[in-house]
Amino acid sequence: MKPLAIALVAVLMAAGCSTPRRDKITVACSASEQWCAMMVKRFSDATGVEADFVRLSSGEALDRIKAASARQEFDVWHGGEAASYVAAKSQGLLEPYKSEKSGEIRRGWADKENAWSGVYVGVLAFCNNTKELAKRGMKPIRSWRELLDERLRGGVAIAHPATSGTAYAGLWTQMELNGRNQDAALGYLRSLHPNVLxxxxxxxxAAVQAAKGEAAVGVVFSHDCVTAQEQGYPNLQVTFPQEGTGYELGGLAVLAGAHNPESARKYVDWALSGASQRLGPLVKFYALPTNAGVPAHSKAVDLTTVKLVSYDVEVAGRAKQSLVDRFSAEIARPPA
Incomplete structure (x- = not known):
């Protein structure tokens, strides 16, 4: 056989024996580590698609997705408050997809143009360490006004709205309670600043800090405080602000530039399904499901007992950048 023919045969054999590209996705996950790990594993078990995740707070995820938009490292974004998804949509970072399961999602808990969908709901609450509060001569906190008490100097655990969806929900709650007046909302948070640990x-x-007694009270979603209670911290008590409180609609989206868009869409279908949304309590994640066919767990918040502020996710998302920038410039820089 001639040398050229031998070389051609070798190339063809190598091509035929090459390992096919693995069916794999990478998820940017903005919920708890345990929940994220369970979700990607259960998805892989159910579909045969290999999946891994990187745990990032919603603000961190948005920044990283934006920075990598030309060479996207993730296929799916799962969890984290929907205002960040609204911001991502406006920047062209999401790939619209109408899932076969979209009809099962409760009305109003998904993007009208199918850029993202809600997968869970959490309500902002106070996670009180009753023992630490008693040391300060205080009872469990039940209002935003009480959170400003001088006895709580250095005793309030909270996150930064540049990195945390929880914290941005708190910031937007103050916007709603103050007629969407940025100066008034930031004025409240400026008054709170001396009390922040x-x-x-x-x-x-913040729930962990309250549980361990590093703080007297944490501003968190109620299900995070319930999780801490179940991890063996008996001094914790969940309360809700009597003036009204905000909530998180946890999002889900296929990312523009996904390396494996077909399997990313499979992930969205699975994550919106009733089978997926029943899994949270297995890792002590008690947020409310958005799938109408899945009942709320007995340890989830009862929305009929809590006063909620009007929370327009679209408006909150469009305002996010300017509000976070002002908070960072006027009150506290983001954590390093």
């Missing part, structure tokens, strides 16, 4: 990167960290 430090600004965390992730919202759920």
């Amino acid at each position: 430090r600004y965390n990167t992730a919202g759920a960290a």
Whole structure:
């Protein structure tokens, strides 16, 4: 056989024996580490698609997705408050997809143009360490006004709105309570600043700080405080602000520039399904499901007992950048 023919045969054999590209996706996950790990594993078990995740707070995820938009490292974004998804949509970072499961999602809990969908709901609450509060001569906090009490100097655990969806929900709650007046909302947070222990990167960290007695009270989503209670911290008590409180609609989206868009869409279908949304309690994640066919867990918040502010996710998302920039410039820089 001639040398050229031998070389051609070798190339063809190598091509035929090459390993096919693995069916794999990478998820930017903005909920708890345990929940993220369970979700990608259960998805892989159900579909055969290999999946891994990187845990990022919603603000961190948005920044990283934006920075990598030309060579996107993620296929899907899962979890984290929907205002960040609204911001991502406006920047062309999401790939619209109408899932076969979209009809099962409760009305109003998804983007009208199918850029993202809600997968869970969490309500902002106070995670009180009753023992630490008693040391300060205080009872569990039940209003935003009480959170400004001088006895709470350095005793309030909270995250920074540049990195945390929880914290941005708190900021937007103040916007709604103050007629969407930025000066008034930031004025409240400026008054709160002396009482803040430090600004965390992730919202759920405040529940851990309250649980361990590092802080007297944490501003978190109620299900994060319930999770801490179940981890063996009996001094914790969940309360809700009597003036009204905001909530998080946890999002889900296929990312523009995904390396494996077909499997990314499979992930969205699975994550919106009733089977997926029943899994949270297995890792002590008690947020409310958005799939209408899945009942709320007994340890989830009862929305009929809580006063909610009007929370327009679209308006909150469009205002996010300017509000966060002002907070960072006028009150506290983001955590390093």
